[in-house]
Amino acid sequence: MSRESAAAPLKKAGKNAGKNAGHAKRKTHEGRPVEQMTAAPLPSRGERVMRAVRAQDGDPYAWGPAGPNRFDCSGLTQYVYRSVGKALPHSSSA
Numbered sequence: 001m002s003r004e005s006a007a008a009p010l011k012k013a014g015k016n017a018g019k020n021a022g023h024a025k026r027k028t029h030e031g032r033p034v035e036q037m038t039a040a041p042l043p044s045r046g047e048r049v050m051r052a053v054r055a056q057d058g059d060p061y062a063w064g065p066a067g068p069n070r071f072d073c074s075g076l077t078q079y080v081y082r083s084v085g086k087a088l089p090h091s092s093s094a
Contacts, residue, residue: 078090
C-alpha cells in the first residue's frame with residue numbers, strides 16, 4: 001500500500017466527520033424544533049437550613065435574642081427554621 005492511498009481514507013473520513021461535529025440532533029414536536037429543558041433540583045429543607053445557618057456566621061451570642069443580628073442557641077434554631085417555613089417555639093417550655 002502506498003503512502004498516498006493510505007492517507008486518502010483519512011482525509012475522506014476527516015472531511016465527513018467535520019460536517020456534523022458539534023451539532024446535536026434537534027428534537028422536534030409535531031414537526032417544529034423544540035429545546036429540551038433541564039431544571040436543577042430544588043435544595044432540600046436541610047440544605048436551606050444550613051445555608052441560613054451559615055449566613056449568620058459571626059453574629060454575636062446573647063441570652064434571649066432570636067435574631068436577626070444577635071442570637072441565643074434556641075433563638076438561632078427558631079430563626080433559621082422560620083426562614084424555611086417551619087415554626088418552632090423559642091423554648092422547650094412553650
